[in-house]
Amino acid sequence: MKTSDAVLIAESLKGRFAEGTYSRRARAVLEHRRIAFKQGHWIVVASGFVEPILYLFSFGYGVGKLVGKIQVTPGHWVTYAQFIAPALLATSAMNGAIYDSTWNVYFRLKYDGTYKAMLATSLGPLDVALGEIGWALFRGLIYATGFTAIVMPLGIIKGWYGLLAIPAAVIIAFAFASIGMLYTTYAKSFAQMDWVNVVMLPLFLFSGSLYPLSIYPDWLRYVIEALPLYHGIQIVRCLSLGIIQWSLLLHVAYFVVMIVVGLTFTTKRMRALFMR
Amino acid sequence: MSTIGPAAGGKEPLIIARGLRKEYGDFTAVDGIDFQVNRGDSFGFLGPNGAGKSTTMRIIAATLTRSGGDITILGKDPEVRGPEIRAHLGVVPQQDNLDNSLTVEDNLYVYGRYFGLSKKFIHGKIEELLAFAQLEEKRGVKVEALSGGMKRRLTIARALVSEPEILMLDEPTTGLDPQARHILWDRLFRLKEQGVTLLITTHYMDEAEQLCDRLMVMDKGRIMAEDSPANLIKTYSTKEVLEVRFGSDRNAQFADQLRSMCDRIEVLPDRVLMYSDDCETLLHNVVSKGMQPTTSLVRRSSLEDVFLRLTGRSLVE
Numbered sequence: 386m387k388t389s390d391a392v393l394i395a396e397s398l399k400g401r402f403a404e405g406t407y408s409r410r411a412r413a414v415l416e417h418r419r420i421a422f423k424q425g426h427w428i429v430v431a432s433g434f435v436e437p438i439l440y441l442f443s444f445g446y447g448v449g450k451l452v453g454k455i456q457v458t459p460g461h462w463v464t465y466a467q468f469i470a471p472a473l474l475a476t477s478a479m480n481g482a483i484y485d486s487t488w489n490v491y492f493r494l495k496y497d498g499t500y501k502a503m504l505a506t507s508l509g510p511l512d513v514a515l516g517e518i519g520w521a522l523f524r525g526l527i528y529a530t531g532f533t534a535i536v537m538p539l540g541i542i543k544g545w546y547g548l549l550a551i552p553a554a555v556i557i558a559f560a561f562a563s564i565g566m567l568y569t570t571y572a573k574s575f576a577q578m579d580w581v582n583v584v585m586l587p588l589f590l591f592s593g594s595l596y597p598l599s600i601y602p603d604w605l606r607y608v609i610e611a612l613p614l615y616h617g618i619q620i621v622r623c624l625s626l627g628i629i630q631w632s633l634l635l636h637v638a639y640f641v642v643m644i645v646v647g648l649t650f651t652t653k654r655m656r657a658l659f660m661r
Numbered sequence: 662m663s664t665i666g667p668a669a670g671g672k673e674p675l676i677i678a679r680g681l682r683k684e685y686g687d688f689t690a691v692d693g694i695d696f697q698v699n700r701g702d703s704f705g706f707l708g709p710n711g712a713g714k715s716t717t718m719r720i721i722a723a724t725l726t727r728s729g730g731d732i733t734i735l736g737k738d739p740e741v742r743g744p745e746i747r748a749h750l751g752v753v754p755q756q757d758n759l760d761n762s763l764t765v766e767d768n769l770y771v772y773g774r775y776f777g778l779s780k781k782f783i784h785g786k787i788e789e790l791l792a793f794a795q796l797e798e799k800r801g802v803k804v805e806a807l808s809g810g811m812k813r814r815l816t817i818a819r820a821l822v823s824e825p826e827i828l829m830l831d832e833p834t835t836g837l838d839p840q841a842r843h844i845l846w847d848r849l850f851r852l853k854e855q856g857v858t859l860l861i862t863t864h865y866m867d868e869a870e871q872l873c874d875r876l877m878v879m880d881k882g883r884i885m886a887e888d889s890p891a892n893l894i895k896t897y898s899t900k901e902v903l904e905v906r907f908g909s910d911r912n913a914q915f916a917d918q919l920r921s922m923c924d925r926i927e928v929l930p931d932r933v934l935m936y937s938d939d940c941e942t943l944l945h946n947v948v949s950k951g952m953q954p955t956t957s958l959v960r961r962s963s964l965e966d967v968f969l970r971l972t973g974r975s976l977v978e
Contacts, residue, residue, distance in 0.1 A: 391776040391823035395748035405743045413774040420767050421760065424803075498758025504724060505752040506775035506823070507744040660724045660743070 395507040406652060407511035414503065414516020415523075430524060433481050434531050437473040441536065444469055444595065455597065457626060470541045471625045472594035474532050474550060475557055475617035478525035480585065482558035485521035486565035487581045491572060493517075494658075501659055510655035514648060518562040525558020526551070542625040549624040557617040560640035563647020564613075570654035588614045613643060673700040675827060675858055676721060680730035683716050683882075690716040692882035693730060698860065700826070703853050705873030706862040707964065709974070713882040714862035715755065718831055721860070723747050735826070748776060751820030755831040757812045761805040765796055765815055768804060773822040786822055793848065794818035810841025814848065821852075828852060829860045834868055846871050866964035876964070878971055885971040890964060897970045898962035899924055903940040905947065905954035906932045915952050922946055927969055934966070 398404050422430070445466030454462040493499035503513050529551050536542050542550065565581070572578050592614040598606050609615050616636040623633055676698040683691040691713040698704045706714040719725035720732060723739035723746045732739065734746045759768050766787055773783035791797045794814040799807065807815065813833065820828060833849070834842040849872055853859055863869050869876055870890045878885040878893070886893055903923075907915055912933050919933055920926045923943055927934040937943045940959040947954070969975060 389748070389824040389826070390778055390782060391748040391825075392745065394777040395745040398744070399742075405741070408744050408777070410775070410777050413771070413777070416774055417760070417771040420771060421762055424762060424764070424767075497760065498754070498756065499760065501754065502758040502760075502772070503775055505722060505747060505750075505754070506772065507748040507777070508775050509744055661726060 391507060403509075403511065406509045406656070407515075408507055408509045409512075410508055411512045411515035411519060413508065414513055415519050418516070418520040430481070430527065433477065433484065433524075434528055436480070437477040437528070437532055438535060440473050441466065441470055441541075445541070457597075457622070458628060461626070461628070463626060464541075466541050467626065468622075469595055470536050471550065471622035472592075472618045474529055474536075474554060474625075475614065475621040476589045476594060477528040477532060478554035478558045479561045479588075479614060479617060481524040481528045482521040482562040483565045483581065483585060485524050486518060486562040487569050487578060490517060490566050490569045491578055494569065500655065504655070504659045510660065511648075511652045513655055514566065514651040518559065518566055518648065518651070521562030521565070522555055522559045525562070526555050529554030529558075544627055546627045546629065547625045550621045553617075553620045553624055556637065556640050556644075557620070560613065560617075560643035560647070563644050563651065565647075567647045567651045567654065570651060570658060588612060593618055613639065616640065674698070675700050675702075676732070676734050676860075678717075678730065678732040681717070681720065681727055681732055682729035683713070683720060683725070684728045689882050691720070691727075694879075694882070694884050696877055696884065696887065698827075698858065700858055701856050703859040703872055703874045704861070705869045705876045706860075706879055707864070707866070707869045707873075707876050707968070708862075708879035709864055711881075712879040714879055715831055716882075717879075718829055718860065718862055722750055722752055722829060748823060749826050751817075751823065751825035751828040753813075753816050753820050753828070753830040753833060755835065757816050759804045759812060759815060759819070762803065764801050764803055765791070765807070766800045768815060769819055769822055772819045776823040778823065783822065786824075790818040790821055793821070793851075795844070795848075808841070810837050810844060813837060813841070813845055817845075817848065825857070827858045827860060831862050832864070833861060834863075834865065842868075866968070869964055878964075878968060880968075880972045880974075886967070893964065893967045894962045898966040899936040900938040900962060901936075901940040902960055902962050902966055903935040903937065903943050903947075904932050904956075904958040904960070905935065905944075906956045907952065907954055918950070918952070919947065922950075925970075929975070934969070936962070936966070 398408060449465030452465045454464060455468045456462050457468070500513055504510065533542060533551055537547060568581070592609055592612060598609055601609065616639045620633060620636045623630065674697050678694060678696050680693045680695065681691055682693050694717070706717060708714050716725065720727050720739065721734060723743040726740055735749055737746050739746050760771070763771065769787050769790055770783055773786065791800055794817065796811060796815060796818070799811065804812065804815065834845055837845065849859065859872065861872055874889055875887070876890055876893060877887045886897065888896065906912070909931065912928060916926065916928050916933065919935060923935045923937040925936040935943060944957055944959060965975070
């Protein structure tokens with residue numbers, strides 16, 4: 386009797402690393418998201434794109450008039466708009482990734498049965514986690530690219546290094562999406578999901594986005610430096626202002642840890658939730 | 662349509678379970694059961710809610726680990742070869758989990774992609790499946806606009822996109838109106854004719870009688886009996902049943918007298934069931950002894966009676 390294509394494909398993975406967990410098909414999950422996006426989800430994404438632009442014009446030009454120039458490294462002065470633009474970019478990458486990986490994932494997890502349907506096929510939990518996080522990352526990429534396309538002609542972000550802000554935003558989005566999805570797999574109620582919003586706004590306001598951390602007392606500075614958005618803002622700011630230093634690798638390492646932790650435990654949680 | 666699933670052949674065992682157990686803390690959902698499903702079978706798990714049917718189905722579908730015993734699906738252990746086993750199966754869950762924001766066609770498409778199937782293959786398959794599910798005119802419609810019966814048919818069509826050898830249906834017609842149920846039964850019957858192995862859980866005896874050629878009656882995680890529907894009725898019940906009602910208070914009052922008149926009786930809150938191969942004569946005897954029921958009904962025995970006999974409880978409570 387004839388063996389179906391689906392079985393042949395599944396059998397071809399026999400003996401490969403993590404075969405029961407990962408079927409090397411996260412792209413099928415991404416494709417699902419892309420089709421859903423084309424059928425109407427794009428409007429939500431568009432609204433998130435406009436937000437940092439509004440901040441930039443209001444704060445950058447309005448408040449910027451009062452603030453004057455800011456010193457980023459000894460002797461290196463930038464306009465206020467130049468100072469906050471990288472922070473806005475990093476924050477929008479974070480917001481896009483978090484929104485997708487928390488609220489959207491929550492509905493698919495609890496109400497739509499999306500993951501239950503996916504895991505009834507030959508997909509594994511890592512395919513689902515990677516696909517979903519990959520989509521959130523893609524959203525971060527769209528935001529970062531759009532924002533850069535608008536601010537570069539205005540001379541706010543300059544030079545080749547400025548373009549590196551885009552891959553930086555992707556790493557930021559990846560890291561936040563991984564942790565966001567992990568949190569969501571533990572959330573039991575809307576109230577717990579609301580905490581995401583409660584955390585996000587202060588994270589943006591106090592992570593050195595609108596003013597340098599040097600105005601804080603030491604202890605508070607250490608707290609902020611332990612939080613993820615600070616590192617995101619630092620990467621994008623350094624790159625867009627052409628400040629290339631070793632500490633950039635440290636910031637990247639911070640995000641790599643977030644990604645590894647997020648992905649590993651999200652996969653474990655998906656297994657625990659749907660394939661005990 | 663040529664083939665939706667591979668053709669049947671012989672009595673090849675597809676699923677073999679021995680001493681299968683599942684415990685959740687102190688609660689035993691499946692209590693050491695043995696069963697075997699052969700290729701081409703239409704195998705039903707019949708039992709009330711909480712009998713362990715869905716748990717058993719999930720263990721077969723490699724989405725739940727067992728606590729003890731052994732099970733193989735096409736010779737493979739679900740805990741080791743999960744994705745491979747799921748590639749052999751078409752799963753129709755109790756609650757539809759279609760993507761409501763996508764069209765009918767796209768739902769089939771994305772599901773096929775989960776199995777890694779090629780675009781070309783899926784597009785060909787979609788035509789076949791839309792015809793099978795009688796949804797050709799709805800192909801471009803978003804799922805949220807479909808009726809309950811259409812969604813169910815689409816869920817079944819979706820499960821067939823990978824050409825599974827075993828189609829698993831968990832309570833396939835719960836919540837559907839009678840007309841939608843009959844359309845669905847007709848579709849499932851066609852699959853059975855094509856040799857697809859069907860695994861069905863249900864708490865509807867008419868559904869079990871319509872669709873299954875072998876039934877496993879389950880209660881509290883155990884197998885109470887296993888046979889064809891006709892043989893189960895032959896073994897555990899009489900040919901006919903007489904249902905008599907005397908009014909709530911008097912049902913119990915006459916019970917002893919009624920019991921002596923036939924093979925067996927069951928006293929339910931609203932009526933008494935009397936088991937005999939000749940119920941017309943039995944009814945005549947009841948009346949002639951001066952017990953005048955307010956209503957009486959003679960019917961043939963059903964799986965409901967089998968279940969009552971085996972467990973002392975009704976199937977649908």
